Amino acid sequence: MAFNQxxxxxxxxxxxxxxxxxxxxxxxxxxxxxxxxxxxxxxxFARGWALPGGLIGREExxxxxxxxxxxxxxxxxxxxxQQFKVFGQADRATQVVNKxxxxxxxxxNDKGWLFERFITVGYYALVDFNKAxxxxxxxxxxxxxxxxxxxPEMIMDHASLVADALEFLRLQLNYRPxxxxxxxxxxxxxxxxxxxxxxxxxxxxxxNFQRKxxxxxxxxxxxxxxxxxxxxxxxxxxxxxxxxxxxLSNGMGFQL
Amino acid sequence: MAFNQxxxxxxxxxxxxxxxxxxxxxxxxxxxxxxxxxxxxxxxFARGWALPGGLIGREExxxxxxxxxxxxxxxxxxxxxQQFKVFGQADRATQVVNKxxxxxxxxxNDKGWLFERFITVGYYALVDFNKAxxxxxxxxxxxxxxxxxxxPEMIMDHASLVADALEFLRLQLNYRPxxxxxxxxxxxxxxxxxxxxxxxxxxxxxxNFQRKxxxxxxxxxxxxxxxxxxxxxxxxxxxxxxxxxxxLSNGMGFQL
DNA sequence: CCAAAAGTGTTAACCATACACCCATGA
DNA sequence: TCATGGGTGTATGGTTAACACTTTTGG
Numbered sequence: 036m037a038f039n040q041x042x043x044x045x046x047x048x049x050x051x052x053x054x055x056x057x058x059x060x061x062x063x064x065x066x067x068x069x070x071x072x073x074x075x076x077x078x079x080f081a082r083g084w085a086l087p088g089g090l091i092g093r094e095e096x097x098x099x100x101x102x103x104x105x106x107x108x109x110x111x112x113x114x115x116x117q118q119f120k121v122f123g124q125a126d127r128a129t130q131v132v133n134k135x136x137x138x139x140x141x142x143x144n145d146k147g148w149l150f151e152r153f154i155t156v157g158y159y160a161l162v163d164f165n166k167a168x169x170x171x172x173x174x175x176x177x178x179x180x181x182x183x184x185x186x187p188e189m190i191m192d193h194a195s196l197v198a199d200a201l202e203f204l205r206l207q208l209n210y211r212p213x214x215x216x217x218x219x220x221x222x223x224x225x226x227x228x229x230x231x232x233x234x235x236x237x238x239x240x241x242x243n244f245q246r247k248x249x250x251x252x253x254x255x256x257x258x259x260x261x262x263x264x265x266x267x268x269x270x271x272x273x274x275x276x277x278x279x280x281x282x283l284s285n286g287m288g289f290q291l
Numbered sequence: 292m293a294f295n296q297x298x299x300x301x302x303x304x305x306x307x308x309x310x311x312x313x314x315x316x317x318x319x320x321x322x323x324x325x326x327x328x329x330x331x332x333x334x335x336f337a338r339g340w341a342l343p344g345g346l347i348g349r350e351e352x353x354x355x356x357x358x359x360x361x362x363x364x365x366x367x368x369x370x371x372x373q374q375f376k377v378f379g380q381a382d383r384a385t386q387v388v389n390k391x392x393x394x395x396x397x398x399x400n401d402k403g404w405l406f407e408r409f410i411t412v413g414y415y416a417l418v419d420f421n422k423a424x425x426x427x428x429x430x431x432x433x434x435x436x437x438x439x440x441x442x443p444e445m446i447m448d449h450a451s452l453v454a455d456a457l458e459f460l461r462l463q464l465n466y467r468p469x470x471x472x473x474x475x476x477x478x479x480x481x482x483x484x485x486x487x488x489x490x491x492x493x494x495x496x497x498x499n500f501q502r503k504x505x506x507x508x509x510x511x512x513x514x515x516x517x518x519x520x521x522x523x524x525x526x527x528x529x530x531x532x533x534x535x536x537x538x539l540s541n542g543m544g545f546q547l
Numbered sequence: 548c549c550a551a552a553a554g555t556g557t558t559a560a561c562c563a564t565a566c567a568c569c570c571a572t573g574a
Numbered sequence: 575t576c577a578t579g580g581g582t583g584t585a586t587g588g589t590t591a592a593c594a595c596t597t598t599t600g601g
Contacts, residue, residue: 056310057410097379097410121377121412123353154313154353156377225553242555243591267553267598290590481580498582499564523571523580546563554597561590570581 038173039140045173050148053090058155059101060088060193061116062200063109064183065164066217071183071233072164073197074108076175080136083188085175086196088155101158108178109167114216115283116160119203120196123154127192159200161216184236205235208291212253212282215274223261223269224248231291239291251287253278294429295396301429306404309346314411315357316344316449317372318456319365320439321420322473327439327489328420329453330364332431336392339444341431342452344411357414364434365423370472371539372416375459376452379410383448415456417472440492461491464547468509468538471530479517479525480504487547495547507543509534 063074075084089104091097101116134145169178181187183201186194207213213234214227228244248254255275260268319330331340345360347353357372390401425434437443439457442450463469469490470483484500504510511531516524 054312054408054410057313091379091410093408094381096381097377099381100379118377121353121374123347123356123412125350125352125355152310152349154310154347156379223553240591240593241553242593245554247590263600265553266551266600269553479580496564496566497580498566501581503563519573521571521580522573522578525580548601550599550601552598554595556595557593559590559592561588563586563588565586566584568581568583570579572576572578572580574575574577 042173043141046142046147046149049090051093053092055148056151056153058088058090058153059097059104060086060122060155060157060196061101061104061108062086062157062159062197063105063167064159064161064200064204064217065167065180066230066233067164067180069229069233071230072180073183073186074167074169075179075181075187075189076108076171077177077179078190079174079176080140081190083190084179084181084186084193085190086193087172087178097156101156101160105160105162107170107172109162109169111162111167114160114162116158117207118156118158120157120199121154122157122192122196124192125152127152127155155196157196157200159204161213163216163219165219201234208234209289210286212251212274212279212287215276215279221257221271221273223271225265225269227272235291244291247289247291250289251278251282253282253287298429299397302398302403302405305346307349309348311404312407312409314344314346314409315353315360316342316378316411316413316452317357317360317364318342318413318415318453319361319423320415320417320456320460320473321423321436322486322489323420323436325485325489327486328436329439329442330423330425331435331437331443331445332364332427333433333435334446335430335432336396337446339446340435340437340442340449341446342449343428343434353412357412357416361416361418363426363428365418365425367418367423370416370418372414373463374412374414376413376455377410378413378448378452380448381408383411384408411452413452413456415460417469419472419475421475457490464490465545466542468507468530468535468543471532471535477513477527477529479527481521481525483528491547500547503545503547506545507534507538509538509543 065072065074074087076087078085087104087108089100091100105114105116106112137145164180169180171178183197186197208231214230217230218226224245227248228239228241231244232238253275254272257271257273260270262268321328321330330343332343334341343360343364345356347356361370361372362368393401420436425436427434439453442453464487470486473486474482480501483504484495484497487500488494509531510528513527513529516526518524
């Protein structure tokens with residue numbers, strides 16, 4: 036398999052092109068069917084699922100490495116990403132690797148640079164579920180979306196990375212607009228509210244939510260409505276990208 | 292000089308005991324004479340001043356490495372520290388090293404692991420200025436406190452690390468109690484207010500500040516007052532450590 | 548025509564801000 | 575005794591939270 040050849044190469048010479056002892060991991064959030072989901076990869080050499088991760092090229096910005104990883108796993112570019120925490124516990128690498136599988140990949144020993152301790156930088160991304168086309172890498176055999184509240188067994192400390200990312204995202208809700216990358220172009224107010232509720236894990240007052248979110252001035256109400264689904268057809272909205280970008284840097288100043 | 296021997300050793304064999312391509316840098320805040328200060332080291336092999344930094348032992352938690360560095364530079368233990376950002380620009384290492392000085396230290400080439408790109412994790416710490424006893428390391432020739440608003444020339448991107456740390460600290464003021472480690476055991480309300488004002492870089496209303504800070508319930512007013520300095524002797528306060536610790540995790544819920 | 552979902556409006560509680568007054572003390 | 579700085583209290587405006595009513599439309 037081509038992937039195994041790649042890994043063998045990485046194992047042997049990767050330290051010449053990548054930084055050592057440091058990696059990035061991406062928590063890629065998507066929103067679909069009223070559920071907040073994250074993209075996971077089924078680990079090839081260990082039990083459980085893993086976050087999409089990557090290494091940092093020796094001449095590469097760490098932010099670029101995060102975006103590259105996101106693109107490789109979803110095909111998406113120009114997505115808002117942010118680092119939220121560094122995970123540097125000495126014992127975080129207590130991963131049980133299935134040696135048999137490693138050997139099948141053509142790697143004899145387990146003392147190479149890839150087996151050293153890695154400190155990882157956690158990045159989170161918000162993507163449009165429908166535009167993403169997940170793909171796995173050489174260390175995995177599947178790529179799949181999981182409800183963030185119903186996660187499978189995960190390798191190493193990846194479960195806690197997800198927990199921290201979610202907590203961080205919740206805090207961010209009060210400071211940065213969310214939704215542009217998580218929702219389709221046109222969306223209704225109830226849909227936007229549902230997104231916020233799903234992230235926060237609690238319900239919000241319909242009327243107060245609308246007032247506050249409109250007060251930020253980043254939404255434009257369209258002429259047409261979403262008909263045929265609910266008794267009263269709700270208006271469509273879209274983001275005013277100019278104002279949205281402004282709000283991204285200036286914050287939005289309200290409390291949900 | 293013993294330091295040069297140490298560096299030679301580090302240069303030759305350091306990669307066996309430390310992680311590669313990753314370091315930490317500490318922004319150590321202190322408060323003295325009404326000024327917010329940070330501890331800097333005069334660089335030995337380059338022009339300008341540097342943040343106290345360190346490497347991460349191969350078996351060492353990254354948080355421990357930060358605390359160890361803080362202790363080595365100030366002698367202080369049990370100080371509240373927090374990572375606030377990772378600096379991973381590819382070009383952040385464009386440091387001009389004075390080769391002559393390197394050679395004096397006994398290092399011939401500049402291709403070793405210490406000259407590779409380093410990604411650094413920024414930590415900030417709040418310490419009691421009077422209890423700290425600054426000391427420099429093998430890469431520096433002096434240790435000195437500087438007013439954070441009047442910094443000298445700094446190496447690499449260290450000036451921007453400081454700027455980011457200060458910004459982060461300001462945001463933290465609304466969420467976490469500050470002062471325990473920055474002030475002496477006993478302090479007056481005006482002193483505490485001055486601390487906040489210095490960090491924020493703006494004045495605060497005396498009465499509102501008192502009401503809010505007392506509202507958090509982390510302060511205990513003492514019987515005695517600070518006499519002889521101001522017309523009306525202000526009360527002394529001390530932190531209620533139990534409540535303080537609580538507020539550290541639960542936040543304090545007010546806006547300055 | 549009725550139930551369900553969306554649009555619009557009102558009120559009370561709370562918090563932040565601004566400001567006034569009194570008290571203590573050293574010069 | 576007076577200027578200065580500290581302790582305590584109050585009014586106001588803005589924001590949040592709670593809640594009521596009207597409008598639309600598919601069954």
